[in-house]
Amino acid sequence: MPQLEVDGAALTYDDEGPRxxxxxxxxxxxxxxxxxxxxxxxxxxxxxxxxxIRLDLRGHGESTGAGVRTIAELARDVLALLDHLKAERFVxxxxxxxxxxxxxxxxxxxxxxxxxxxxxxxxxxxxxxARGLLMAVSTLVPYRLFVAANIQRAFAxxxxxxxxxxxxxxxxxxxxEVVMTLYGAMRAFDVLDRAGEIGTPTLMVHGYHDVQLPVRxxxxxxxxxxxxxxxxxxxxxxxxxxKPAELTAVLDRxxxxxx
Numbered sequence: 001m002p003q004l005e006v007d008g009a010a011l012t013y014d015d016e017g018p019r020x021x022x023x024x025x026x027x028x029x030x031x032x033x034x035x036x037x038x039x040x041x042x043x044x045x046x047x048x049x050x051x052x053i054r055l056d057l058r059g060h061g062e063s064t065g066a067g068v069r070t071i072a073e074l075a076r077d078v079l080a081l082l083d084h085l086k087a088e089r090f091v092x093x094x095x096x097x098x099x100x101x102x103x104x105x106x107x108x109x110x111x112x113x114x115x116x117x118x119x120x121x122x123x124x125x126x127x128x129x130a131r132g133l134l135m136a137v138s139t140l141v142p143y144r145l146f147v148a149a150n151i152q153r154a155f156a157x158x159x160x161x162x163x164x165x166x167x168x169x170x171x172x173x174x175x176x177e178v179v180m181t182l183y184g185a186m187r188a189f190d191v192l193d194r195a196g197e198i199g200t201p202t203l204m205v206h207g208y209h210d211v212q213l214p215v216r217x218x219x220x221x222x223x224x225x226x227x228x229x230x231x232x233x234x235x236x237x238x239x240x241x242x243k244p245a246e247l248t249a250v251l252d253r254x255x256x257x258x259x
Contacts, residue, residue, distance in 0.1 A: 009065020
């Protein structure tokens with residue numbers, strides 16, 4: 001797999017599909033503890049007719065590196081890769097933390113983002129006092145238990161347990177420093193007051209059973225956006241894994257619309 005050196009990290013990425021396609025590239029950004037293969041279904045579908053780019057964020061998957069402490073720093077990594085690949089304008093698709101990265105890029109460089117898709121993502125993490133205390137206490141348990149608890153609750157009830165266990169193992173392979181630091185970065189992320197500045201046509205796809213980032217928080221964000229479309233699927237937080245075909249179909253309709 002090709003890699004790009006960026007500020008002490010080696011970012012692994014895929015750049016597939018026809019370079020001469022008339023549409024701008026689709027750029028897929030995964031979430032916390034995940035990797036670029038979250039998007040396998042979407043890549044297989046879209047790469048037949050348009051350019052698609054995805055990466056493992058630093059410290060995730062096959063990328064090396066650590067040290068980032070904010071979502072903005074991850075956004076700079078993504079932009080460095082897109083500059084390297086000469087992708088001047090693109091459609092951004094981000095899941096969870098990847099959606100936070102997408103919003104950061106859209107705010108900083110609106111001229112480069114043709115459209116944006118936020119999958120299971122929000123503009124501000126909000127906790128009740130009880131849930132905030134629970135989340136704080138969860139960081140004190142052994143690392144693997146912390147990861148297992150967070151991944152387990154990311155899926156809707158009834159999802160196959162063997163698949164959940166496989167994803168827990170994959171997530172736990174992400175270095176502890178990366179996982180815990182970016183956990184804090186997500187909790188600190190807050191662009192809700194600036195959401196009205198994002199005029200980019202945006203699709204927000206959310207799982208009805210998402211307890212990680214509840215639907216009501218996404219809807220509050222959607223109200224602030226000047227140009228947002230909302231789609232709710234019968235799933236939890238891990239939409240790319242729980243409903244890959246449905247998510248691909250929703251994305252396809254949105255990105256195929258004429259401006």
